[in-house]
Amino acid sequence: MEPLIKKNGSRGLKRKEMTETLSTIPDGKSYTGLFLGNDLKRLERSIIERDGLFKADYKSWQVGSFFQRLYSTTHQRVVGFEGFFRAVHPNGSSMASSAIFADIPNMEDRVQMDRMRLLLHFKNFLAAEIDDRWLLTNLHPRVMLGAKDPDISYLAELLEFTGFPPHQLVIALREHAGNFETVLTRTIDQLKDLGCLVLFDDFRAESANLDRLWRLAPDIVKLDHSLIDNALKSGRAKRMLARLVSLIHASGCLVVMENIETEEEAFLAMRLEADFVQGRYFGNMESRAVQQCAVDWDGAFRNLSSQNERTIFKEVHHHNLEMGQYTNEFMECAWAVSDDVSLEEATARLLNLAGVERVYLLDHQGLQVSENYFSDVTRKRVDLRYKPLWDSYGATWTRRSSFHNAIQNPGVVQISEPYRSNTTLNMCATLSVSLRKGSHTNVLCCDVEWKEGKIF
DSSP: OOOEEOGGGOEEOOHHHHHHHSOOOOTTSOOOOSSSOSSHHHHHHTEEEETTEEEEEETTEEEEEEEEEEEETTTTEEEEEEEEEEEEOTTSOEEEHHHHHHTOOOHHHHHHHHHHHHHHHHHHHHHTTOSSSEEEEEOOHHHHSSOSSOOOHHHHHHHHHHTOOGGGEEEEEEOOSSSOHHHHHHHHHHHHHHTOEEEEEEEOTTTOOHHHHHHHOOSEEEEOHHHHHHHTTOHHHHHHHHHHHHHHHHTTOEEEEOOOOSHHHHHHHHHTTOSEEOSGGGOOOBSSOOSSOOHHHHHHHHHHHHHHHHHHHHHHHHHHHHHHTTHHHHHHHHHHHHTTOOHHHHTTTGGGSTTEEEEEEEOTTSBBOSOOEEOHHHHHHSOGGGGGGTOOTTOBOTTOHHHHHHHHSTTSOEEOOOEEOTTTOSEEEEEEEEEEETTEEEEEEEEEEOOSSOOO
């Protein structure tokens, strides 16, 4: 049977010939030889091309590629496409990749199907003639699990066979908590040797291993959607996610937030400084990889960016306004301390202001040289379980920005970003100012309660 020569140099069979060649073993039994063969030339002969799209027959279904756009929040345009494997029935129903592989009981046939999956992704992506975007896809778990030596030779073979540029390929791996770090390390090394980028997929808070990030050094980390879902429900979860994104960036990785479905999620992803976003909010999956993003999405990103800038300005203004109400009384306290008034007496009026938690004095090296003077409200609600942390006399605050900024800007009140106090255990922001007390430089500090709901 002679194959038909298709455009772009691809091979394929007529649908009638193809159907006659395929196995028709009933459901529930082992499937062998899903396609014409396992080697790439035979797999390609099993592919059907129609209107520039490449698919293959599997039982009564057609399997093929669907693509979801990956947007850069900074560039505000499409920078890549994630390939998804789907089966479509003539009646219009569809089957996801996980269901396709679950439907195949034989492991060798699953591997064959996975080779077909990658081949279809590559051919459909190449057909779009995109040379400045990524293709994101994953590897079959068999490569990663239960093997002493991971083998990605079939990926190298596929890249050479199709002529797919390795630098446009992003391979997603699961950063799981199992004892497979050696296999993971070898796989990452092999992928990077091929010239591909590596992405850690479904990075979750409960199983995230930050230690692995700097050791294994993936290029991109995709955060599980549950993180942003929780962040929308809780100020604390939002703060934690902001810190997680910051830590991932510090490890040298870029961050993707997935499954974005609403404007609220899209806006929060931008506020949390995710590098990339994807999801139904930015469009449904398509059977073709399309290079240009729709014009309306250019405008949508501009709107989100403008909203982001307005919110940042509003939060900073609110932060300064909120803290500014304490500035006058705080400076009165600082002047009194400079005039050798005892700290206990100098802080009396300041500690009566609603929200003020404690006042304390540091020396020029950041060492606390006074006891903590707590407001009555703070004393009543401090948890007795943390009593060992109440007394911070002699503690060093040299690492705190409140100390450094005050020293570098003598006589000017500084307002810190909110943080969790390790004395009161509450979220607070610190007012600080450097002053002269006799011949010495000191820094007066005042912790003020901070309300939940802000991102810093």
